[in-house]
Amino acid sequence: MIKQISIFNAQFESLVESINEADGKYVIRTHDDRFFLFGENSVSLLNRLETATANEIEEDEEQRLAHFIEKVLLPKGIYQTKGARVTYKPKKPTLSLHFEILNASMVNQLCKGLVWLFIPLVVLSVGLISLVAHVSYFTSHLHVFSYEYILSYTPIELATILVLSLITSFFHELGHASCCKRLSGKAGGIGFGMNFFIPVFYANVSNLHILPRSKKAAIAISGIYLQFAVATLFILLEPYFPAVEKYLVLNLIGICFNLIPFFRNDGYWLLNDLSKKDDLLSETFSRMKRLDNIEVIHVIYALLLVTFFAVSFALMANFSLFRGPDIIEQLLNQSIYSFSAYLKGGLVLLHYLVIAISLFLLIRHVGNLIILKFRNLLISEAN
Structure with missing residues (x-):
């Protein structure tokens, strides 16, 4: 149920469903399933608005609370002016x-x-x-x-x-x-x-x-x-x-x-x-690239990542050079082609396509890194 808030000679509708604390942060959930992270000061102001009546708010609080409503709650859609009926599309x-x-x-x-x-x-x-x-x-x-x-x-x-x-x-x-x-x-x-x-x-x-x-x-x-x-x-x-x-x-x-x-x-x-962590992959790449604020988990994760892709490309090479050609040769030597044979041929071709795309993406990524390093080197020399 949407709560009616009457304050500062104005009426608002609060879409706040719950205020939850998790891992030292405060999560605001609205009735239409949107979520917002708030700090302790913001939550304190929101709790004041949700629980206090207009008569209970001191004069020295009014300006802070009015600013909070105008600059934070209304733009985020946590509060809305009464009768506005603004619909926020879910993610x-x-x-x-x-x-x-x-x-x-x-x-x-x-x-x-x-x-x-x-x-x-x-x-x-x-x-x-x-x-x-x-x-x-x-x-x-x-x-x-x-x-x-x-x-x-x-x-x-x-x-x-x-x-x-x-x-x-x-x-x-x-x-x-x-x-x-x-x-x-x-x-x-x-x-x-x-x-x-x-x-x-x-x-x-x-x-x-x-x-x-x-x-x-x-x-x-x-x-x-x-x-x-x-x-x-x-x-x-x-x-x-x-x-x-x-x-x-x-x-x-x-x-x-x-x-x-x-x-x-x-x-x-x-x-x-x-x-x-919120995004360990991006965080690891970012910190390893800058060689700044690197933690043990970033080093371990980077080593495991390199090992995983090395093993993956080794398996791809084994299939491309040995197992794939053997299967293709077996298919070509068949005198009668069944549904299973045609499907197997298609899956082998799909494997080669995936391998080709993977190699292309790897070469493009490495190429972009080399170009970026070379460009930065030229800029540093020019300066």
Whole structure:
């Protein structure tokens, strides 16, 4: 409910829903799901406005409070003049195409039945069972970790992967939403969109802004936790539906990729929250470039980043020079071409395309750095 504020012979509407303290900062949440970081002095003024009546405000306070309303609260849309009815558009997902499939009310109803899964003891039990199930399964199915296996699909396997991936992707986002519901009391909607031509689900967990970093970290990992648990159920189906095996492999690869803390995915935000950073990647690049205010975590993160990309390019080189040509030769020697053969050929070409784009981006980035260094050198010599 929007609160009416009468002060200084004027009437305002307060859109403040809650004022929360998290990690030494104050987060203001509005009724239309917008969030603002305030310092202690600003929160003190806001609390005064929210709780005091016009008669309780001393004359020496009036000018400060009036200035605060005019310069801070009204421009940010935290307060608005009575009857203004200004609508502020919520922040949209950074996707090229997106639409909501379940609104916040529907999601919160679904989450009510799942929040028990995020009780610490339950998380420990389910996580341990899922880990043991996956380790046991894949140690007896080591043949699945090969290019030949991963690049080969029958139509049934492809359909199975599509259906099960949609199910687990939805539960992944529902995991984020349910954990957010348990820890903050509220979750947003769940939608579907496209990210660089890749279809993805997304969940609105913006209410995590009112939480301390430890709880934000829990929300960051909650999607992978529930996805891992759901995949464990599918392991039980594999003896009866062999096509599930291929899905299980790709799901595990997807989870591992999502945990890599060098892309802006769940693993990255988990590391940010655990290390109490807002954007560790940008911060590391910035400080390493200036050689200023470098912390131990920046050095470790930079070394891990370099190691990761060195290993990645080594694997790309191995595929480009050895495994890829072998698979192409096998395909060319076939006398009859099936759906699986055409699909495998297409996936091999896709691998080469990704490798080519990666090399191009690397060369362009290194080239830009060299040009920038050379330009700065010329400028310093000229001065």
